[in-house]
Amino acid sequence: MVRLKNRYILFDILYPQEIDDFSRSKALVAMHKSTSSQVNPQTILIALRNSLKQNFGDHIAGIAGSTAQTKYFSNKTSTGIIRCPRDSFRYTCAALSLITHLEGQRILIRIVRISGTIRTCERYAVKKNKETLTLLHKDHNNVLDLVFGGNQKIPSFDTDNDDDE
């Protein structure tokens, strides 16, 4: 019985901004915008397959794309996990990186982690999220209250942004 081996790719969808004079935390929040609800796991897969076909041809598109599957995709955090066969995972990664537009939006897909099990991808995602949370905590004092409850009003960045623009 042959064991079909896969790779799980954890990726982020980033929205490149052209406004400078951003602090680190602001840049983080800006780049990791939430995706529109038109984008769902199926559209991502379609985009991947198209990219494979365009960049690598029919043969590779068949090998890598036919058994690819989105295991997880969250619109709010623009994070997702794709499963692809192990032998052609490099093509899948490349194809993902070469996707330029999604539903009209200019995007950048960043490969965060590749691993053999979904559990390690999940674990890594959790770790990364916690790191970004702590990073934001450093820059914003009252954020802890926000996360753990509290009735304080937190100043959002809307006002700053308006100033720059």
Added chain:
Amino acid sequence: MSSKTEHKRRKLYKSRIIRTELQDPSFKDERLNVEEFLKSREFEVNQLQMAQLKSKKNSSTRCFQSLPRSMRRRTASHNIKRVPRRLRPRMIREMTSNNGSILSKKPKHSRGRELYKLKRLHRLLKLATVAKSKGKPLDLPTGIDLKEKLRIVRSHIAELQNAKDAEVQTYDNMHLKFIKLHQQSLNNKLGSMDNTAVNELAVFKPHALKYSNRQKKFKWLPTHVWHAKRAHMVKRWGFNIALQPSQKCYRATHRNYLHSHCIAWDTSYIGTIILHHSTSLTPLIHLVGQLTKNEAVKPKFLKNHKIWEGIIYHENNSIGQSQIIWQDLPNVKQCILRVHPSLYESFFKLLLKLSPKDVTVFDCRYSLASFQVTGPAALTALGAVMKTADNNENWKQLCSFRDNSMVPTGSSISFYINDPRYLNKPHKYHHNIREDELDLIIAIKEGKVFDSGSFEDLFTYQGRIKSYKNQPSLKDLDLRRNIIVNNDNVDNLGKTLPRNPDDPLVPIHLSKLENGYYQVIVPWYWNLPVWYKLMRFPEVRYGGLRQMHQLNLETNRPTYPFDYPFWYHGFLSSFIQGQEFQKKWELRPKGKRLNYSKLKIHNLPGELLGELGDPFVSDWRYLQVLQYALKVHKECVHLDPSSFDVSNWTTLGHRCLKQLQDVYECVRDVQRQDSEFENADEEKILPIPVKYKGEYQFDPTKIDKVSVVIRDEIPKLPVTLISVEIEGTGHIATNARLYQVPSHDWQSWLENNDQKPVRAKYLVGFITTGTINLATGKHTGIGCMSHEVNQLLNKEKHHHLLLRNVGEVTFRLVKFQDIPL
């Protein structure tokens, strides 16, 4: 598709989905809302973690797979009894849901000849039980077939009606008479008996008739069955001993020894010889003084209940190690010697030969058992299991010590304990009074914490027989417990049973050995009850021979027999190990194994190709011949070259040592001659090439003008024990070769640690045990090196050597330190 499988599949599918937050249809992508961002991240983290847990829970794990590794059993998949009680209902549910037929399967029984054999064995066992319950156990010789056995058993039972004591009365020796009478009619119904032999070697009598066939060559320790379930057993020195636990425990052993918990070993294979004299201790002192070069007969050992550990000598040669306990009581004058089983028989015969007529030699191999415990929780564990009959406050205080170095080495105490099976669960003593601990230690050293009654009882056969009298069985104890729970009070359920007046007390002897282990000596048939209860104490772990070896390495101590190549058994163990390695190497195909004869190690002109000596062993013979040949060569270097013959060979066919390369070739000649010698006559074994220190019998005057090396006349090379630690990186393996640092390269080796070629003539020793040492964090090893070079290096205060593992080409700098024997 049945609803069950469909339900399961749906459950599995659901468990694999990771929930995501719903996107707000009117989301604002211009705003950078930190609040939203954080919230969504938080949600995602939670969901991912939930997903991991769910998928694990709902995937196909059976209940026995959720148990820790040490509680998992292979047959748990189809045998409910192998699963802990609390999981059994779940197990039954799983088995019925998956495959209902397993539960209802009936075990098949054998047919035909097998069935007949089993029935006969069953009949034999029944008869044996009848005999045992009447107090007269069977004395069946092993090795005879079943039919004979049955016949013997039946005749034996018939004779039970007539007393066979008449025969025993004819024995001259009163000790023998007493013991034989006891063995014929026991004073308990468990079959516990004292198996001491008088002035001859004892014959082992297995406790269970059912397993006696397996114990023909290699005997079982009392705790064998317990160990067999949890450890890999190995047959050595006439016993079946635990080698290592089934679970991997290299780091756990280190932790348990150093930081917390404790490790226990059943060391009943160490045999005890008791020298007995009816009136005075003097003949014993004289005898033992002879054996130990008057070390063990110093006054402090004779009086103060101190145990002596050291070397035994015979005709000025050291033959092994031993523990000696002196007993100077008004009724009993004895000297107790404990030796390793590999030495036991030869040592016993030696004692028989040397002891005068009025000294009786008892062989207590199979009547005294022992176990050793070490670690911070050692005394606590012992105190939890061994409860003194009279609530000894000193023992309670002693058990509160957690520091291993508090109790001085060699101190020993002896007392009576209650049957450990009275305890429901071992519970440690609570000693709250903060008394001065030094007072207790001084009292121990002076021998005040000592019950001479139990000391006498343990080491005399009368006392041991008394300790087995009315020994209750587990059934009896359970009945007693039932009575006090049902009739008296339900609160008595978890309490210790009170002692009945006619219950036996167990005499024990506890001592602290040189290596920091606590040794407890108990009568043979009390070992198992104490062991069972000891293992129920949560902080106790069990070990095997390998664990002892590991801990010895961590504390820089040599292990018998591996690290003693100058004694027969050390040399033999290395030889046997070498044979195993060689077999494994030969099984590999030629293309995939290392070719030792083609290694380029010593990359200098005049050096030979290949590994030095036998690559599978620490080749002491090679070292011995090499050192001798080098000496001969050196002596003759100054001889007039014209006196040498033109040819390279003498008339007798010996090689002339004119150059260094001749020395190497000469060593190979000797090796070839050795192998011819061995192949010629199977009985002839080469003598041990090395000895411990001593003088090197090298006579320069005897050397011919033409320097030759004659195979038979090579003197034994004196060696010393050393421990090495690697400087910098690198690993040490067994049989690694040790070289002296060449004096011309000394500085560069020390400073740069650059690889410079080293000549084979600098070989000085081998490593017998070497691996990573968790106590120091580096690789360390224990081995031996030439005594002469050792003294030279110590004088110049150069404590470095070069080490090269077998089959490798890199030399590494190591620091060495002498170990006293």
